[in-house]
Amino acid sequence: MTLTTRPRGTNDIGPGQIELWHKLEEKIRQVTSAYGYQELRTPIFEHTELFQRGIGEATDIVEKEMYTFLDKGKRSLTLRPEGTAPVVRAFVEGKLGAGSLPVKLYYYGPMFRYERPQAGRYRQFTQFGFEVFGSQDPLLDVEAIMLPLELYKSCGLSGFEVQINTIGCPACRPSYRQELVEYFEPQVDKLCASCRDRLHRNPMRLLDCKVESCQEVLSGAPQITRHLCEECSEHFAQVVDYLDALGVDYKLNHRLVRGFDYYTKTVFEVTSSELGAQNAIGAGGRYDGLVEELGGKPTPAVGFAVGVERLLLALQGQDKLKAEAAGPHAYLIHFGGSTKRRAAEVAYFLRSQGLWAELDYLDRSIKAQMKAANRLSSKYAMIFGEEELGRNRVILRNMRDGHEQEMDLQELEQLAKIIGECGQ
């Protein structure tokens, strides 16, 4: 449309915001390194088929939310709507499982889904996620919950809730499905339109329907517990056991179902009380069948993804993770002409020492330059006056207390030292 509006559902992140992003990214690096994860950067787009197979044909994402296009070679490509399938693809393609297991990988970057934007939902959004390959240990399911909790806490976030559930595996899910269908079918006329539609395609998805009129039928729906095979049942018991032992606060939610087809056994979701309708700040689960489904050797895996914009929204709501704006170490004030050249010379020296030196490029009055120094909250102002320069000296003014002293320009190192010490 216009040259001056960004595409719907996208955001520019500039001064005032980017500082928070940098801080969060730093926290992410700290937490992932403490847990022994290495970063994996995958392409922004992949072969469309990867997502069709990985996420599942019958999911909303694949059916209506993907940014899919043909390139000049007539290949169907898709802007990644999530991070797990690409990581699995890279894991298989790069034979990353050839060495010692488990393999711990994390990713960070933009994802794309064509949806109506709303609070905490954008067409281009950012996810931080991680995946562990090569072990069925329930302790790794627990780690996949602990790591994000560590991140949230280190950011200062409070008011979040962990919900967990198990959705079984290909061995035990069919019989549960069947019981669900048998339970719902006689009362099909009491269900909403979308539930009726999903009943035969994916009956488990009815469980988290929020339509008021469905609630009564749903409350009597059978639970998966009785259908779990011994392996799944034991696995989940151990997950719960570890969580209890580690003192993690969580809530069992038998109606928690994830939107992707690849999940098996444990699924979890973290919500924030700070957010509106889109209150999930992270979610994940185990997916023991996906690597094989995508052409790799059978490899169990578990992962988690954090919605970065949502986490940032929650943090801002709680006034956390604030970035204090740093100012220049020195603002060099000049009168134009030769004084400007001397100021520039000193500025470049200071910068070469790693100090933030700022100067006026608009040939403004001294008063205006002082105001600029003040506005940027510069620690020092340096005044390059004709008279002082004649004696090879400048005035160094401490902007905090107004104290001034003359400094010798022969000793730039000394000058840089003073400015650098009080700065920061």
Place this chain on the structure above:
RNA sequence: GUGGGUAUAGCUCAGCUGGUUAGAGCGCCAGGUUGUGGCCCUGGAGGUCGCCGGUUCGAAUCCGGUUACUCACCCCA
């Protein structure tokens, strides 16, 4: 894809039932201080009133459409 709300200066907003040069606060620039910031005072710049069309002698104001933002549904991080 569906529904509600909103759209006036860089920002936050006022503009009553349509009436002449569209305002305020903050911010920005300049001056008050011939070489010195913050406070104060004075002045100044800055607006296609989202866009298109309609009603009217006359529309920022009423009507229709459209786009964007926003909130919610579906779904999801």
